Amino acid sequence: MCAEFSPRPALLHERAPAKVNLTLRVLGRRVDGYHDLSSVVAFAGAGDRLALAPGGGLGLGLEGPGAATLAGDADNLVIRAARELAARVPGLALGRFTLLKRLPVAAGLGGGSADAAAALRLLARANALRADDPRLFEAALATGSDVPACLDGRACLMQGRGEALTPLELPRFGAVLVNPGVAVPTANVFRALSLAPGTWRGHASPVPAGAARDALLDWLAAEPNDLEPPARALAPVLGAVEAALRATTGAHLVRMSGSGATMFALYDDCRAAAAAAKRIAGAHPAWWVKPTVLG
Ligand SMILES: C[C@](O)(CO)[C@H](O)COP(=O)(O)OP(=O)(O)OC[C@H]1O[C@@H](n2ccc(N)nc2=O)[C@H](O)[C@@H]1O
Numbered sequence: 001m002c003a004e005f006s007p008r009p010a011l012l013h014e015r016a017p018a019k020v021n022l023t024l025r026v027l028g029r030r031v032d033g034y035h036d037l038s039s040v041v042a043f044a045g046a047g048d049r050l051a052l053a054p055g056g057g058l059g060l061g062l063e064g065p066g067a068a069t070l071a072g073d074a075d076n077l078v079i080r081a082a083r084e085l086a087a088r089v090p091g092l093a094l095g096r097f098t099l100l101k102r103l104p105v106a107a108g109l110g111g112g113s114a115d116a117a118a119a120l121r122l123l124a125r126a127n128a129l130r131a132d133d134p135r136l137f138e139a140a141l142a143t144g145s146d147v148p149a150c151l152d153g154r155a156c157l158m159q160g161r162g163e164a165l166t167p168l169e170l171p172r173f174g175a176v177l178v179n180p181g182v183a184v185p186t187a188n189v190f191r192a193l194s195l196a197p198g199t200w201r202g203h204a205s206p207v208p209a210g211a212a213r214d215a216l217l218d219w220l221a222a223e224p225n226d227l228e229p230p231a232r233a234l235a236p237v238l239g240a241v242e243a244a245l246r247a248t249t250g251a252h253l254v255r256m257s258g259s260g261a262t263m264f265a266l267y268d269d270c271r272a273a274a275a276a277a278k279r280i281a282g283a284h285p286a287w288w289v290k291p292t293v294l295g
């Protein structure tokens with residue numbers, strides 16, 4: 001007699017890439033309190049990783065350098081996203097997640113949003129949901145404004161609260177991400193803009209579709225991150241981060257991502273980015289400094 005073969009369900013893996021806002025215009029504040037945005041969003045090679053062992057109850061374990069800064073509890077965006085999807089998909093099979101947390105937390109890189117999006121993609125795979133199932137998008141938006149963009153994971157123009165996404169073809173850049181270790185809560189930065197609900201401030205300049213690298217860089221230089229002035233007021237160390245990035249060879253654009261406090265610079269290629277990162281890390285050993293690709 002032979003026992004029936006019942007293999008353990010395979011562990012599924014997803015990358016959770018850092019999100020970088022190359023531009024971020026705050027166009028106004030809606031009556032629901034959220035701000036209307038227009039932002040060119042790119043994704044980095046650097047990021048977290050999430051695994052799912054399908055089957056059983058919902059759970060989350062944390063590993064990696066950022067594991068000590070977070071709890072794998074109901075507040076974790078991985079668990080929140082899974083619950084949002086379970087509320088929309090009757091009988092959704094769940095499982096135990098393991099998060100390799102490498103990105104700094106509350107850093108403007110959308111790390112939590114990337115993890116939540118990776119959780120939704122893993123659950124979609126485990127439950128044979130189509131990638132374009134609208135319940136995935138709905139669960140993403142219910143989890144956070146950045147999660148829909150992270151769910152798709154490709155460069156885009158993000159508008160509205162974060163729900164209107166237009167794919168963009170961007171050239172690939174080398175990049176360095178620098179976080180000085182100061183957590184800046186997103187809500188505090190938006191609040192510091194002091195925009196009353198119902199306020200409208202105007203339009204963003206249209207993205208030059210298919211622009212060559214230099215033309216795109218010129219356009220990016222003229223379209224700021226409107227959250228940078230309030231974030232600088234909350235985290236004055238951003239001045240030192242900017243100076244360190246500007247002092248590197250070949251930095252094309254030096255800017256803050258999202259609500260901060262991570263700043264980035266763009267370079268022609270990975271080699272220039274790696275050299276710049278080495279220089280900054282040597283001078284500022286307490287900062288998180290990551291060379292990567294962006295596109
Ligand atoms: C700054 C960005 O990272 C740019 O990509 C996002 O707009 C923020 O995305 P997120 O962290 O997923 O934001 P949520 O978790 O939805 O909201 C966090 C806080 O930011 C405020 N918030 C967020 C997005 C938005 N368009 N307007 C806002 O005013 C919300 O009122 C909330 O108090």
Ligand SMILES: Nc1ncnc2c1ncn2[C@@H]1O[C@H](COP(=O)(O)OP(=O)(O)OP(=O)(O)O)[C@@H](O)[C@H]1O
Nearest residue numbers: 076077105106107108109110111112113146186258
């Ligand atoms: N898996 C997670 N990773 C990071 N933060 C998480 C996670 N789950 C919950 N959080 C909480 O979410 C908040 C935002 O964290 P996150 O790292 O996504 O911020 P952020 O990079 O500033 O996001 P954004 O760029 O979307 O504003 C923090 O207060 C953190 O405690």
